Amino acid sequence: MRFGLLKHLPPTLRFRLTFWNTVVILVLVGGALWSVRELVRWTLISELNAGLIEDVKDVQLIIDHFGLNWEEVAADLEPKIISNSDRGWFVRVFSSSGELLWSSSNAPELKIPAAQAVKPGSYDRANYHLLQRSLPEGKRAPPLIVRVGVRRDQVDEDLWRLTKWMLAAFAIILVAAPVSGYWLAGRATRPLATILNTTARLHPANLSERLPLRGSGDELDQLSATLNGMLDRLAVHLEQQRAFVANAAHELRSPLTAMRTSLEVALERERSPAEYRELLADLIEECISLSNLINHLLLLAEGDAGLLHADGxxxxxxxxxxxxxxxxxxxxxxxxxxxxxxxxxxxxxxxxxxxxxxxxxxxxxxxxxxxxxxxxxxxxxxxxxxxxxxxxxxxxxxxxxxxxxxxxxxxxxxxxxxxxxxxxxxxxxxxxxxxxxxxxxxxxxxxxxxxxxxxxxxxxxxxxxx
CATH class of the missing domain: 3.30.565.10 (Histidine kinase-like ATPase, C-terminal domain)
Known part of the structure; x- marks a missing residue:
């Protein structure tokens, strides 16, 4: 059931608006914060890679100068190793087949797959970020593979600091979104409450009350205006119905009263056959009038019910x-x-x-x-x-x-x-x-x-x- 959970939510429109508003805000804000975090991480790693690329170029220049004299290479790189000791900077040099030729004294032992050991690129191992590049054959050295690396501590600390701030911001939004959403939904649905209260007070005997218009011109104002128009038409219709019933009763009562009076007068004393025939003729005439009136009323009722149709x-x-x-x-x-x-x-x-x-x-x-x-x-x-x-x-x-x-x-x-x-x-x-x-x-x-x-x-x- 895709929306089975929604069946258990409170049925009020205000709560549902708050719920969906909070869900949308949290999804959008969470996605935005995560995107910013990933963008910052990518930027930090890119800067780290840029620095390591420059380090590889420096190592290449030193090897081009000293060849495979690793003592001279180590002596030239020692100041750089010392100055970057807090970052755990190290360098290793491999042959094109992956055989280790030289390694700085501070290089950590990292388990790197053989296939990746000779593959150029950047990757992470343990808490180190590594960059590996192939060096072409030089004047004093054959083709080599250089691997430089630094610890990721600073990058991870920066990311964790940023993540904590983002989690704090998300927590604030997690609290503020439903509260503000509930308040805004209350303001938005307040006119609906007025509409409900007003319509609940309406009664067929009194349809004079109308819904207030705020003058905003929004959908709720249009709804109020539409309902007011419907109430106007309903009031007119009910008034016409009352008048119709009263008039119909009057039209029916008058001939019935006349017929009753004639019969009562006829029963007061004995009358001749001619007088009875005259009385019966009058009664038949009144009955015909009543029948015509009733037929007219039925015809109007059919018209009101939409039952008058063309049949040929x-x-x-x-x-x-x-x-x-x-x-x-x-x-x-x-x-x-x-x-x-x-x-x-x-x-x-x-x-x-x-x-x-x-x-x-x-x-x-x-x-x-x-x-x-x-x-x-x-x-x-x-x-x-x-x-x-x-x-x-x-x-x-x-x-x-x-x-x-x-x-x-x-x-x-x-x-x-x-x-x-x-x-x-x-x-x-x-x-x-x-x-x-x-x-x-x-x-x-x-x-x-x-x-x-x-x-x-x-x-x-x-x-x-x-």
Whole structure:
């Protein structure tokens, strides 16, 4: 298990940030300190090699001068040996075959493999650093091998001193990294604690509290702003839901109360068959109204749940023509001119029943608010090659006040502020809401423009089926 150890760490984000921050710092600092130590060691060894190379050159000059007269060679090298006695400097001379020809008196006995004994290069044995070089044949000497060496004590002491300082620095960082990391992680996660505390206090009954913004513009500020936006939308949605439930209860209670009252009055005394038939007819009418209201509520619930889907091709021009034919009689009865302008055949993806509901609602609203001798026009506009078709429903009615226009698509909203079902214009206030839910479900848009005293235009835009 690669990260099995992490499962045993405390679950807080602050601790995990501190842990990973400490691990990264220690790895980086440890690697940097080790690299510096190795660089210093390499530098010291390089300086040591440079000095030994110069020593080999000096030995070569002496041998070129005295030849194989080792007494003269020893006498010439004696001052150098004495002056470097504290370093343990020594020299040995071998034949090209590896036979020892001469050695300084202070040369240590080092066990060196035979293959390495004749191989040029530098290497370490015991606490000595050695440099071995081949000398070419000279005027007074054959080819030789010279080995010079010094003790590594000074280099090792310098390295150990540096290592101790580095270990002390690493120990300080080992303590400081988690402490400072824990403090920094606390500052970084403090806004998260505020977010958690604030969200824990939130309740559907009170969504007025918002997360504070620090003005830093960082990711936590963006998170707070995003959550505040979500809370705003949630508050609006809950308020709409409360209003919807209250209005639905009101709309259902009024006809039920009327039905109950009618039945109670009917039971107070004996009535004639004609009176009972009239009462039953009224009850059936109320039941039909209730059924329509419930169907509308169910349709809106399906829209909220995303269950309104296109299930086939629908001829929009045919739906508009049939709807206009159906409302033509009502228009004539009210003295209103109903005009229809249809293009060639236009097909869209949708549900025939739902789209018919949209057209009927728009025509019903237009006729309801248009006075006698007014005009209601229906136009379907789909230019050749266009990707969307537009449906216009215009009337010359009373219009809608400007302050009511932003609310016309809200559920149960009535621009006339009337809630009496007995008035001719009194509806449930769900017509435009249903139209909007259906149009949006099919990828369309619906808008309304109105001028008080001149009329209203509703525009529906839907994608044309390919």
């Amino acid at each position: 091709q629908v001829r929009l021009d045919e739906l508009v023509r049939r709807a206009a034919d159906m409302f033509q009689g009502i228009a004539e009865q009210r003295g209103i001119s109903l005009q229809v302008q249809l293009p060639h055949a236009v097909s869209i993806r949708g549900n025939r029943v739902h789209l018919r509901e949209v057209i009927h609602n728009l025509l019903d609203n237009a006729l309801k608010f248009t006075p006698e001798r007014g005009t209601v026009s229906v136009e379907v506009n789909a230019p050749p090659g266009a990707s969307r078709v537009q449906l216009f429903v215009r009337d010359t009615g009373s219009g809608i006040p400007p302050e009511d226009l932003p609310h016309v698509f809200e559920r149960f909203y009535r621009a006339d502020k009337s809630r009496q079902r007995t008035q001719p214009t009194g509806g449930s206030g769900l017509g435009l809401s249903i139209c909007q839910a259906i149009v949006h479900a099919y990828g369309g848009e619906i808008s309304l423009a109105s001028t008080l005293g001149k009329g209203t235009t509703v525009t529906v835009s839907l994608p044309i089926s390919g």
